[in-house]
Amino acid sequence: xxxxxxxxxxxxxxxxxxxxxxxxxxxxxxxxxxSDLDEEEDSEDEAPVVExxxxxxxxxxxxxxxxxxxxxxxxxxxxxxEVSDEDDEAGAPGEDDEEEDGEGEDEEGPGDTAKASGPxxxxxxxxxxxxxxxxxxxxxxxxxxxxxxxxxSQDQPAQEYLHNASGQRVDTDAVIxxxxxxxxxxxxLTITPQYNCNLxxxxxxxxxxxxxxxxxxxxGSTSLQWxxxxxxxxxxxxxxxxxxxxxxFGKYTYNWKGHEFILYLVDGRDxxxxxxxxxxxxxxxxxxxxLIMAASQYSVELHDEIFVFDQGYWQKSKELxxxxxxTHWQDVILDSDMKKAIVGDVQKFFNSRLTYTNLRxxxxxxxxxxxxPGNGKTISIKATMHTLYNRDDPVPTLYVRxxxxxxxxxxxxxxxxxxxxxxxxxxYLVFEDLDSIVTNQVRSYFLNEVDGLQNNDGILMVGSTxxxxxxxxxxxxxxxxxxxxxxxxxxxxxxxxxxxxxxQNKLSDNDDIEFPEEICTAVANITDGFSFAYIQExxxxxxxxxxxxxxxxVPSEKGDDDDLDKYILWRQIKKQxxxxxxxxxxxxxxxxxxxxxx
Numbered sequence: 001x002x003x004x005x006x007x008x009x010x011x012x013x014x015x016x017x018x019x020x021x022x023x024x025x026x027x028x029x030x031x032x033x034x035s036d037l038d039e040e041e042d043s044e045d046e047a048p049v050v051e052x053x054x055x056x057x058x059x060x061x062x063x064x065x066x067x068x069x070x071x072x073x074x075x076x077x078x079x080x081x082e083v084s085d086e087d088d089e090a091g092a093p094g095e096d097d098e099e100e101d102g103e104g105e106d107e108e109g110p111g112d113t114a115k116a117s118g119p120x121x122x123x124x125x126x127x128x129x130x131x132x133x134x135x136x137x138x139x140x141x142x143x144x145x146x147x148x149x150x151x152x153s154q155d156q157p158a159q160e161y162l163h164n165a166s167g168q169r170v171d172t173d174a175v176i177x178x179x180x181x182x183x184x185x186x187x188x189l190t191i192t193p194q195y196n197c198n199l200x201x202x203x204x205x206x207x208x209x210x211x212x213x214x215x216x217x218x219x220g221s222t223s224l225q226w227x228x229x230x231x232x233x234x235x236x237x238x239x240x241x242x243x244x245x246x247x248x249f250g251k252y253t254y255n256w257k258g259h260e261f262i263l264y265l266v267d268g269r270d271x272x273x274x275x276x277x278x279x280x281x282x283x284x285x286x287x288x289x290x291l292i293m294a295a296s297q298y299s300v301e302l303h304d305e306i307f308v309f310d311q312g313y314w315q316k317s318k319e320l321x322x323x324x325x326x327t328h329w330q331d332v333i334l335d336s337d338m339k340k341a342i343v344g345d346v347q348k349f350f351n352s353r354l355t356y357t358n359l360r361x362x363x364x365x366x367x368x369x370x371x372x373p374g375n376g377k378t379i380s381i382k383a384t385m386h387t388l389y390n391r392d393d394p395v396p397t398l399y400v401r402x403x404x405x406x407x408x409x410x411x412x413x414x415x416x417x418x419x420x421x422x423x424x425x426x427x428y429l430v431f432e433d434l435d436s437i438v439t440n441q442v443r444s445y446f447l448n449e450v451d452g453l454q455n456n457d458g459i460l461m462v463g464s465t466x467x468x469x470x471x472x473x474x475x476x477x478x479x480x481x482x483x484x485x486x487x488x489x490x491x492x493x494x495x496x497x498x499x500x501x502x503x504q505n506k507l508s509d510n511d512d513i514e515f516p517e518e519i520c521t522a523v524a525n526i527t528d529g530f531s532f533a534y535i536q537e538x539x540x541x542x543x544x545x546x547x548x549x550x551x552x553x554v555p556s557e558k559g560d561d562d563d564l565d566k567y568i569l570w571r572q573i574k575k576q577x578x579x580x581x582x583x584x585x586x587x588x589x590x591x592x593x594x595x596x597x598x
């Protein structure tokens with residue numbers, strides 16, 4: 001008895017050293033929070049536990065206080081969702097630990113059960129529950145009715161929406177490369193963008209063989225593409241247009257020079273740039289590098305095309321190339337000495353790289369063609385294009401149509417233009433209507449590109465303009481920019497006769513039109529002050545009127561040889577020339593009457 005009494009006195013002394021019982025109770029209650037309220041709603045048996053009197057808790061010892069806090073640190077995954085009534089009666093798991101520590105049955109106090117079933121124990125059970133819901137919703141889940149509020153894992157549309165909106169597709173390269181390496185761990189993978197290495201176009205040109213793999217894997221196909229319709233460039237001759245495939249994802253076997261490859265073509269569509277990439281698999285890294293080099297060189301080269309800059313980017317034009325191929329210098333009517341000088345200047349420039357190098361001067365030149373519209377500037381440029389393409393070392397043409405609608409502004413457009421020219425050099429860089437391209441907004445930027453710090457070796461610039469006076473003197477008068485200028489005036493008598501003879505030759509195989517030599521001289525006499533374009537309009541207008549007459553191409557009445565009125569062509573040309581001269585007079589009067597800008 002004395003031993004038991006002594007032990008009771010020791011426990012009372014330890015209780016004196018403990019913190020306030022009321023504060024312990026408040027802290028434990030706050031830690032359990034609203035979970036205790038949820039427990040009240042879930043189980044009536046647990047209500048007395050929340051309102052347990054504080055008296056039994058005063059029986060706690062210091063070691064017991066430490067073990068009471070332990071359940072609050074237990075993870076939800078380690079604690080079952082529900083705690084049975086038997087577990088309530090058994091108390092907290094800490095009781096078994098006390099027995100293992102050597103505490104006997106006589107050392108257990110009557111407050112141990114209350115200690116395990118107080119607010120802390122309630123908090124432990126709430127932490128063990130994965131979802132805290134009201135009894136009504138819980139009843140719905142467990143009933144045979146439809147799940148009104150299913151979880152996301154049960155709702156497939158919600159899962160697809162969340163997956164699509166989760167932003168996982170931020171780098172298609174990483175996803176595709178990882179999947180390919182896992183599927184082909186023994187093959188070498190190389191990734192290259194398609195925009196300058198078009199392997200399918202390279203194969204279509206006959207340099208390789210690409211065979212699509214159209215089988216399926218599971219429920220997913222190995223290809224994703226659109227079938228699209230491209231209308232014809234012209235409705236003439238009832239052209240039907242073509243169908244083509246726009247590929248977003250494709251897989252191919254690719255054979256080139258005895259090497260076999262597996263090719264994936266993937267449209268990544270990752271912002272900010274929509275890039276389509278080639279994923280090339282092979283056993284030899286060297287073979288892949290050789291293929292990329294060959295296909296890339298083919299992609300950037302011109303194949304019966306001309307580079308045209310329009311709407312902010314470079315594009316290849318077969319139409320302009322074909323137009324240039326149909327233009328010859330013998331079709332260009334100019335002063336013979338001037339024509340010889342133009343042709344000689346261009347050819348000598350591209351033949352004189354070594355001369356420029358030995359003289360320690362930059363290998364670049366600029367030429368301006370100026371004069372009234374319609375006098376041969378454009379046709380001279382096309383004839384030059386044709387000549388340069390027929391050289392033993394063909395010289396490509398870069399044709400700048402406009403800086404308008406450039407997505408990043410005209411300054412960026414000029415940067416793209418000269419970067420492409422330096423990349424393509426030696427080249428023939430053409431600026432059509434130079435005065436409309438080099439405006440006040442971009443003048444300084446243009447001048448800096450022309451003779452700034454960049455190396456423009458091998459670039460021959462030619463600019464055409466109808467209004468030389470509108471050009472900044474820094475362009476038109478300063479050497480080393482446009483240091484040669486050729487004036488294209490209205491044709492003289494001799495040139496007008498030659499131009500009429502050109503039309504006579506065009507109509508020579510038409511037996512329905514009489515076109516004697518005398519008409520050429522007669523037309524030239526009455527077209528003084530006309531440009532080639534106006535004389536052409538006179539011929540075209542006359543021929544159209546003749547074609548629309550009731551009696552088509554009726555031979556003219558015979559008369560005196562000196563009487564040209566017997567020829568219907570002459571009669572109609574005279575009428576057209578009078579109409580055009582009246583228009584020219586009206587235009588000249590309007591220009592004189594227009595107020596001069598101050």
